[in-house]
Amino acid sequence: MHTSTVLLTLAALVATASAGWKMDVSYDDNTKLSFDGHVNSGCTKFKKTGAGINNVYFKKSTFADTFELFNDDKCKDLGFQGHDGSNPVPDAVYGSYKVY
Numbered sequence: 001m002h003t004s005t006v007l008l009t010l011a012a013l014v015a016t017a018s019a020g021w022k023m024d025v026s027y028d029d030n031t032k033l034s035f036d037g038h039v040n041s042g043c044t045k046f047k048k049t050g051a052g053i054n055n056v057y058f059k060k061s062t063f064a065d066t067f068e069l070f071n072d073d074k075c076k077d078l079g080f081q082g083h084d085g086s087n088p089v090p091d092a093v094y095g096s097y098k099v100y
Helices: 002-017
Strands: 021-027 032-037 053-059 066-070 078-083 085-092 096-099
Touching (some): 021 096, 053 066
16 A cells, blocks of 8 residues: 555656646737747747737746747847736737747
8 A cells, every 4th residue: 555655646746747838829810829848948939920929828837937028039139028827918029939
């Protein structure tokens, strides 16, 4: 019985540690796209660039609790920084993002 308790506890810890972040991006043309990961994303270009982003719902993870939207596609010109939950953002076309 003791071995099964240890295994269940270990399995629960692994599941908690591997729960990833999720970012739901809403565009001004009513398109919604989702992005997810487990660790920092690094600089990632948005593939959709023809419409402005007006809201981001972000679910943080153990290793990532912040996202940034950039006006350019090289993560140099910061346009918005957000955190866990719903984030109304200035309606603009953003070129890239980072999650950390």
